[in-house]
Amino acid sequence: MDWALYSDLFLNFQKVEQRYIPFWVSSAIVNVTIVSCQVGYDYVAQVFNPITKRMEWQNLTEWQYIYELPLTFQKSYRGDMEIMQHYASKKYPIKYINKLRGDFVNNSVKWNDSFLFDNTKSDGKKRRKLDLFEVSPEDAVKLAWKEINKNEYYQAETFLKEHYGADKVRFLKINCEPVSLRISPLYVPIYVFKTNFINSDFHTFVNANNGKVSGVHHYAFQYASLITAGASLFYWFFTEQNFTSQFFKFGFLFRKLIFPTVLVGLLTLFFPHILKFYYERQLYYEKMKAFAKEQQAKQNGNRTYRKRWNYEWVKPLSEENRRQDYYEEQVRNKNHREQQKQQTKRSFWSSWRDTYESSSKNTNNQYNNYSHASTNTRVNVNDLKLYKVLGVKPTATKEEIQKAFREKALKTHPDRFQKAEEKEKAKEQFQEIINAYTVLRD
Structure with a gap:
């Protein structure tokens, strides 16, 4: 199709661009388990209303537990599903680009540099524009997994309603475990039509593969105003008393006809501008958020230790450390409070005597520890092995x-x-590390 001729005759667009936009396309196989839920059945019954002191009909729900759970299913998600396609750039608002998604993945071919040039031109040197990937593969996997969980939750609700003939579902808990998850980069060819409307540029996007169209819709404000005026006259003619006598009064015309007509016309005229401003601000905040995340990643990369572990791997260890630290803190606080109570009950001389005796005992203990240090280091061979497992010195804190x-x-x-x-080998090493830490942490 000659896009220049089409735009001149019908669309009146000022500029047409041929562009490739990036997508992350995912495919996955997941095991879904419905763990627990309640199904509800609606019914109508008479209930006493204490305010009106009467029996009234009310809509009630009877909830029942499902004792056949858990139920496990295996689902597959293909790349041609829209929820598995994610826009990987931040040049255009995602609300518009998402409407271009579809089965174009089935027509994908291997990338060739010749795709960057428009062969329909006589010189063959017009270069198509190529947007860069601004979304990392890790973020794309998180987006795909979020969409999978959301879709499985909705499908589980639908399945329970249909299978048990229920009207509602609550307390639904599902577990999604990935069997396989693949992600691939893909460039999609589109046409970007640009037009200027009241000193503001608007874009219309056309998928060059499946022909889907997206962009801001412009509505005829003249027709909207005429419809509003006709609806106002029709409404007030049947509801307003003495409509004929008041129709020729300016106050009545302004309040009942002119004001709503002008208001609807202006809203219809400037609605695309309002929508464009909202999407641009949303896109700006997304870019700033991505920039801040990138800067934080660079700062973390300059440190000596590594921070790019998935939280699912370190979550059990971090929770165990937090529990252990909390327990030790509670024990220290309890001992400190008991010592404070004992010190307040003692007299000056008894506390002085205890202090003197404890200091003398500490001196003797330090002397004994120093004299037998070499013997202990030779005897406690098992402790040295534990230190070696963790890779630290025996004097480590x-x-x-x-x-x-x-x-x-x-x-x-x-x-x-x-x-x-x-x-299996990693399990043995992991167990040795946990055993060594269990002994040495005390």
């Missing part, structure tokens, strides 16, 4: 032991390995 434990646990966690042999 508690903080150094905790830090070494976290690093070792992250490197040897069984979930990081795919093969069965490597996973």
Whole structure:
């Protein structure tokens, strides 16, 4: 199709661009388990109303538990599904680009540099524009997984309503576990039509593969005003008393006819501008958020330790550390409070005597520890092995032991390995690290 001729005759667009926009296309196989839920059945019954002191009909719901749970299903998500296609740039508002999604994935071919040039031109040198990927693969996987969970929650509700003949579902809990998840980059060819309306540029997008169209809709404000005026006259003619006598009064005409007609016309005229401003601000905030995230990632990359672990891997370890720290803090606070109570009950001389005795005992203990240090280091061979497992010195502090434990646990966690042999070996090493930390942390 000759797009220049079409735009001149019908669309009156000022400019047409041929452009490739990036997409992340995902495909997955997931196991979905419905863990628990309640189904509700609506019915009508008479209930006593304490305010009116009467029996009144009300809509009620009877809730029942499902005892056949859990139910497990395996679902597959293909790349030609719209929820598995995610716009990977931030040049245009995502609200418009999402309407171009569809089955164009089935017609994809391997990229060739010749696609960048328009062969329909006589010189063949017109270059098509190419947008860059601004969304990372990790973020694209998170978006795809979020869409999968959202879709499975909706499908689980629909399945329960149809299977049990229920009207409502509540307390629904599902677990989605990925069996396989793949993601691929894809460039989609589109036409971008640009037009100027009241000193503001608007874009219309056309998918060059499946022909889908998206963009801001412009409505005829003249027709909207005429319809509003006709509807106002029709309404007030049947509802207003003495309509004929008041029709020729300016106040009546202004309030009942002129004001609503002008208001609807202006809203219809400037609605595309309002919508465009909203989408542009939303796109600006998304860019600023992505920029801040990138800067934070650069700062974290300059540190000595690594921060790019998935939270699912380190979550059990971090929760265990928080519980242990909380327990130790509670014990320290309890001991401190007991010591404060005991010190307030003692007299000056008894507290002085206790202080003197404790200081003498500490001196003797330090002397004994110093005299038998070499013997203990030779005898406690098992402790040295535990220190060696964590990769720290026997003189390491508690903080150094905790830090070494976290690093070792992250490197040897069984979930990081795919093969069965490597996973079994990692389990043994992981268990040795946990046992060593359990002994040395005290």
